[in-house]
Amino acid sequence: MDLEQRRILRTDIPGPASKSLHARRQQVVSAGVGALLPVYIDGADGAIMRDVDGNQFIDLGSGIGVVTIGHTNQQVVDAVSNQANHYTHTLFTVTPYEPYVRAAELLTSNMKGDFPKKAAFFVTGAEALENVVKIARRATGRNEIAVFDHAYHGRTNLTMAMNFKRHPYGTNYGPLASSVTHAPMSYPLRDPEGMTGEQAAMRAINYLEKRVGADQLACVVIEPIQGEGGFIIPAPGFLATLGKWAKDNGIIMVADEVQSGMARTGKWFAYEYEEGFQPDLVTVAKGIAGGMPVSAVVGRADIMDMSHPGGLGGTFGGSPTAVAAAVAVMEQFESGPWLNRALEIGEIMQEKLDSMVSKYPFLAERRGRGAMQSLEIVEPGTLNPDAPMTEEILKACYERGVIPLSAGTYGNVIRMLPPLAISNALLMEAMDVLDSACSDVATSRGMLSISSS
Numbered sequence: 247m248d249l250e251q252r253r254i255l256r257t258d259i260p261g262p263a264s265k266s267l268h269a270r271r272q273q274v275v276s277a278g279v280g281a282l283l284p285v286y287i288d289g290a291d292g293a294i295m296r297d298v299d300g301n302q303f304i305d306l307g308s309g310i311g312v313v314t315i316g317h318t319n320q321q322v323v324d325a326v327s328n329q330a331n332h333y334t335h336t337l338f339t340v341t342p343y344e345p346y347v348r349a350a351e352l353l354t355s356n357m358k359g360d361f362p363k364k365a366a367f368f369v370t371g372a373e374a375l376e377n378v379v380k381i382a383r384r385a386t387g388r389n390e391i392a393v394f395d396h397a398y399h400g401r402t403n404l405t406m407a408m409n410f411k412r413h414p415y416g417t418n419y420g421p422l423a424s425s426v427t428h429a430p431m432s433y434p435l436r437d438p439e440g441m442t443g444e445q446a447a448m449r450a451i452n453y454l455e456k457r458v459g460a461d462q463l464a465c466v467v468i469e470p471i472q473g474e475g476g477f478i479i480p481a482p483g484f485l486a487t488l489g490k491w492a493k494d495n496g497i498i499m500v501a502d503e504v505q506s507g508m509a510r511t512g513k514w515f516a517y518e519y520e521e522g523f524q525p526d527l528v529t530v531a532k533g534i535a536g537g538m539p540v541s542a543v544v545g546r547a548d549i550m551d552m553s554h555p556g557g558l559g560g561t562f563g564g565s566p567t568a569v570a571a572a573v574a575v576m577e578q579f580e581s582g583p584w585l586n587r588a589l590e591i592g593e594i595m596q597e598k599l600d601s602m603v604s605k606y607p608f609l610a611e612r613r614g615r616g617a618m619q620s621l622e623i624v625e626p627g628t629l630n631p632d633a634p635m636t637e638e639i640l641k642a643c644y645e646r647g648v649i650p651l652s653a654g655t656y657g658n659v660i661r662m663l664p665p666l667a668i669s670n671a672l673l674m675e676a677m678d679v680l681d682s683a684c685s686d687v688a689t690s691r692g693m694l695s696i697s698s699s
């Protein structure tokens with residue numbers, strides 16, 4: 247699919263064709279399946295999505311961090327269609343095939359850590375989390391697992407219990423899984439002033455030791471940068487202190503890199519930014535396969551091999567077209583400029599977003615690494631989250647043809663995960679639209695005088 251890399255607005259957003267599709271959808275699709283922006287897409291390329299009314303949007307979300315390599319990346323498209331022409335399914339646990347092995351080679355060789363590694367493939371991020379917990383329980387013979395405030399891990403029964411926010415993910419869908427304990431996270435903007443990463447880690451460790459007991463814990467699961475929680479980066483030293491404690495107590499350290507991994511932050515995995523921190527196991531999904539559904543657990547071979555043959559699997563885990571796409575993505579990360587491009591995108595965004603933070607009193611801070619950037623929105627002069635204003639700013643962006651996403655426990659974070667295929671010009675245009683949306687919403691709320699916009 248070739249689309250001119252240009253924002254085009256032909257109709258109101260959503261336009262008439264999208265509205266009529268939405269009416270059809272409402273007849274047949276469960277109300278439980280949400281729609282943040284009901285424009286129906288009929289084509290996408292690079293950083294542009296085109297809807298059924300011919301509007302073209304600059305994508306700052308990548309389908310929540312999935313098409314990191316860009317929409318309809320040619321190598322991914324070729325790999326999928328070539329694979330589909332050869333065979334679409336055999337089931338790796340019945341009659342295996344090479345692309346699964348190749349994907350595991352690429353994943354294990356690009357995970358940092360001075361130990362032998364192995365991998366296993368699944369379908370969704372949540373399924374990778376389910377399996378990493380199985381693997382950790384099997385390897386330690388322990389039941390309990392620790393997670394963190396503001397965490398998000400999925401929508402299955404176990405992962406609903408691992409999420410911090412009950413609503414909307416778990417409300418009235420109980421009983422939820424037991425043996426899951428949430429510990430306090432390091433959230434530098436909202437922690438007591440001056441609290442170091444080590445102190446925040448000790449707060450979590452003391453809590454877990456009292457509430458659960460270190461010798462009861464199979465694993466600690468943490469997102470090195472929390473995604474749905476609002477792109478929260480723990481204070482330096484938090485993860486290293488936690489990791490050391492886990493190691494000393496025979497607890498398996500799991501980094502959930504479903505959102506932060508796969509070149510998103512300019513490295514294969516966001517945990518690589520944390521000095522002295524080495525997870526034992528990592529969960530991966532989203533950006534690994536350019537939009538094809540595949541997830542993975544990768545990490546210490548000795549732990550991965552403690553699971554008995556037949557213990558891990560699933561009909562569609564590491565399905566041929568999905569792992570072929572994963573190979574095409576990972577080979578490009580290895581040989582191409584993608585990791586550096588994520589850093590360049592990060593620099594451009596940081597400069598622009600930081601200038602907005604100094605200009606607008608309702609922006610508490612910019613947070614992020616590489617092409618994973620966010621703004622937290624508060625009532626000026628306080629840390630009180632302003633979710634309604636966040637929604638208004640997002641709506642103003644959508645109406646202008648730019649698609650950032652919301653996030654945050656308090657619904658007051660604007661997050662951006664642009665495809666790395668975005669050009670500098672398109673990225674700047676999107677940043678300018680976000681700036682004018684902030685300015686217009688603030689002015690309409692009487693927060694800014696006309697002259698300061």
Ligand code: PLZ
Nearest residue numbers: 310370371372398399400473502504505
């Ligand atoms: N772990 C860190 O970010 C998925 C959720 C979208 P699945 N985040 C997007 C939604 O509303 O369902 C995610 C994540 C982290 C696990 C998951 C779960 O991945 O592929 O959605 O199951």
